[in-house]
Structures are given as C-alpha cells and as structure tokens.
Amino acid sequence: MRRNTKRNQVLLLMILPAVLYFIIFAYIPMTGIVLAFKNYNYIDGIFLSPWNGLKNFKFLFSGGKIFRVAWNTLAYNTVFIAVNQSLQIITAVFLTEIASKHFRKFSQSAIFLPYFISWVIVGGFIYNLFNYEYGTLNSFLSAAGKNPVDMYSNVGAWKYVLVFVNAWKWVGYGSVIYLAAITGIDKEIYEAASIEGAGKFRQIFSITLPLIVPQIVTLILLDVGRIFKGDFQMFYQVTGNNPLLYETTDVIDTFVVRSLLQLQDVGMSSAAGLMQSVINFVILISVNAVVRRTQRDYALF
C-alpha cells in the first residue's frame, strides 16, 4: 500500500507540468471571459477593472460589422468543407486507382507539400502572383496583349482566391486519411466486381464511396464542429490584411485580433471573442450529441 502511494506521487509529479500548463494557458484565460463585461484598463487588470454590464456587446452589435463578419465566417467554412472534402475524396480515389506508381508517389508528394509551408510564404506566393506592377498574373496578361488586372480593387474575386488557396493548402493533408481508408478495403471485392463486369466508374460509385462513408461523415462532423472558427492566419496573410478587402474577407478571428491590436479595444474584442467561444461550444456539443445518438462509435467525447 505504501509503495502504491509512492508510485502515485511520482505519477502525479510527472503529469504536473502538463496540468500546470493548462491551468495557466487555458483555464486562467477562460476566467478572462469576464473582460467582455468590463471596462478594461491596464492598471486595474482583468479582475479589478470596473464592470460595465452589456455595454461592450451593445457597442459590438451597434457597429453592425459583427453580423457581416459572422456571416463571412460561416459562409467561408461551409464552402471550404464542401470543396475540400470533395477534392480530398476525388484525389484519394484517383491516387489509388492510377497504375503508374512513380507518378502516384510524385503527385502525392507535390499535393501534400503546401501543408508544410507557413502562411507567410503563401502570402509571398500571393504577392508574387497578384502584385499589380510585377505580379506573374499581370506579366502573363500583358504578354498576351491584355490589360493588367488590379486584384486589390476587385473585392469579389477574393472569395474564389480564398477557397482556392484553402483547398491548395489542405487537400493533400486531408486526402491522407481517405487514402488510408481506401487502401484498407478488401481487394477481393474489386476482383469480384470486375469479374461481374463492373467498370472503373461503377466500382468507385458502388464499392469505394459507400465503404468510406464512415470516414466522410466523421471528417465532415469534425469540420462542422469548427464552423464558427475562422482560420486567422490564412485570412490575414492571403489578403495581406488589406482594408480594401475587409468586406468580403473579414472573419471573426481577424476582426477580433484587429480590434485588439490596432484599435486596442479590449472590451469589444473580448465581447466578440466570448460570443464566438460560446457559439463554438454549443455547436460542438450539439454535433457530438447527434453523433452519439446515431453512430456512437464516431462520437468525439
């Protein structure tokens, strides 16, 4: 018995650093959500600054920007899920079905590569492409005898750019899971189908896709759980934080960071942040509850 207590003390000591870490960097910030109801000043800090009721929220909603930003976040993430999941499935199916091993390896490596690149570099790529004076796009256009395009005054085009860039960055990563799922399918099923006269397309639609439905459902649910969270780094770097483009490219996360760093408005940004955290929490819990009820095995917790 004594030895057991000693053992547990050592184990407790070993888990302690991680516990302390999450207390400091996750649980203490959680109590910081009171900032949304305070008139923060640096000297009084988080807990001693005076309360100011719902003023921060009133200010947040009266600007009206928050609605646009929330809508952008939801709309982008919805399109991202649809586009990325489809491309990931198509990529994985094609990669497993093609005959050339060398091309498969090369292609898979190339498609996975963008995952390893920081968003700053992606921002550099975008600069290289769309810069008005020297950008590759405009050098091609002028070489073809066409007028140059100023992407930064073309607000609507960025929706497509962002969807494209997001797919470019993540499809390689996402297709790995589908690749594993498809490789796991019993080869004999395909052989039997092929003897029965089923062609490639028939095999894909009647064998491959139905058998990876569990993975598809799980991955989509994981994404839906994050649907109210914008990818700050992507939106910030791809648009270069350009104010001209906020209308179509501003999401909650960029809005919060900007209100914090540029406007130094702690009250409003923490109100927006709290709203986002709560909605995220509710979405995640509901998604999980639905999954628990329908397909227990896929529940997150």
Place this chain on the structure above:
Amino acid sequence: MHYRLSKDKILFNIIAYTFLMAFTVCCLLPFLFVLSGALSSERSILEHGYSLFPREFSLSAFRTLLAMPGDILNAYGVTVTITVLGTAVGLFITAMAAYVLQRKCFPHRNAFAFFFYFTTIFEGGIVPKYILMIRYLDMKNNLLALILPLLINVFYIIIIRSTISSSLPNSLIESAEIDGAGEFQIFRKIVIPLSKPILATVGLFMALEYWNDWFNAMLYVDQKSLIPLQYYLYKMLSQITMLRELVSKVPQMTAVTPPEESFKMAMTLVTIGPILLLYPFVQKYFVSGIMVGAVKG
C-alpha cells in the same frame, strides 16, 4: 464486353491523370515562380514583372542576401532556438503526461484526461490570453513568448497515450514494476525507447509548428533581436505597402528604397529552404502521424 470495359478504363485514366497532373502543377508552380524571381535580374522584373523562367538570369539577390546576413542570421537563430527548445521540452512534458494517463493504477486518470480535453471544447479566446501574457506574465519581448503558446497540444497527448497503451504490452510494465523499477524509471528506460516512432512523429509536427510560427511573434515581440524567420519575412514582404503609404504622405521619404523584388523572392526561398530539403525524408512520418491521429484522435 471486353471492349466496353477498356473504354471505361481509358476514360477513367484520362480524367484521373488530367486531374492529378493539374493539381500537381498547381502545387508546384508557386515555388517555381519564387525561384525564378529570385534568379532574375532586378531590371527584368521591374520591366516585365515576374515570370515562370528568369528573363535575365542573375544571382545578385543571393549576393545581397550574403552581404547583409546579420538580421537574417539572427532570425534564423531565433527560429532554430525556439524550434529545438520548444520541441524538446514540449515533447518531454507531453510524453510524460501521456504515459501517466495510460497507467491503469493511476487514480482519477479519466478526470485528468477530461481536464485536458475540455480545453479544446471551450476556450477563453485570444484576448484574455494576450492580456495574461503581456500584463501578468510580462512576456512582451521575451523569448519564452514564442515558445510557451505552442508548447503542449492536447491532441498529441491523446495520440501518444493511445499509441503507448496499444503498442506496449502491459505485462512489460508490470514486470518492471515487480523488479522494483520506479515510475519515472519505467518511463525513461522502457517507454521512451519503445515509443521512438510515435515520439519522432509528434516531435516533427511540433517542430513544423514552431518553424512556421509568426503569429506569436506578431503579438508579443517587436525587439529586432527576437524576431523569428517567418515574421522577419512577413515584415519584409509587407514593407512595400507601408513604404508606399509613407512616400505618398511624406515627399522626402522617396529616398528610402524598399527591398528589391528579386531579394524578396530570394528571402522567401531561404525561409522555405530547410523544409524543402528535409521534406523527402520526413514526409512518411507526417503521413503516418495523420493516420494515427485519424484513428485515435
């Protein structure tokens, strides 16, 4: 019958190869554009813009890069330091926590697991974290501000925990226990050596996060000597817009020249360089890491 099958196959191959080829090219082209820009003479870029191949070959951008390496070397040093320190310390703490969580004799292990997991479901958000770091922990312009925010990730604890408990036979740990080995000894002498593949995989994910991080630098660092590579590059790339605004407001500012176009591209290459060099060797670890995460995360 046979004819129909092969027609089906041909059509499939045309679609599959075209799609994969187009996607592959899309993924590689930006790197070529940057490489070409870095190898072009400044004059040809100013005249014709960037292109797929250099119109006028020149190494001057790399010469400039070598001539003024002070800041760049320093930024490299900061990035290497935070990557090595953060990964080593983070991996150690993560692995210890994972080991403890899979020890069946450890009381309340599920409560601890929930304590960790809950932080991924509900977050305080960036504002309280920022104020905590700046006002309470005094992290402005502190190297730790670049390390701490990325130090421990709950998903890595979960992945290592399930890998240990599924790949290490429980009897092994129990027999060490009977032989009188302490918990830390078991962890250090048995668990670490036998979990090397998963530790290497998670370590690589952590290292990549540190290498690519610029966000924490933007929040917490403005002292030149603490700026990591990615943030250095970001500042350089965004400088042109800043300078242009300045020039339009203050006429005498025209004397300031923004970094040359080819130099920017060379700098971008220097920043991705190590990743591109290591990519062929580490790719398989990341692939296996994603699969482990998908099964167990």
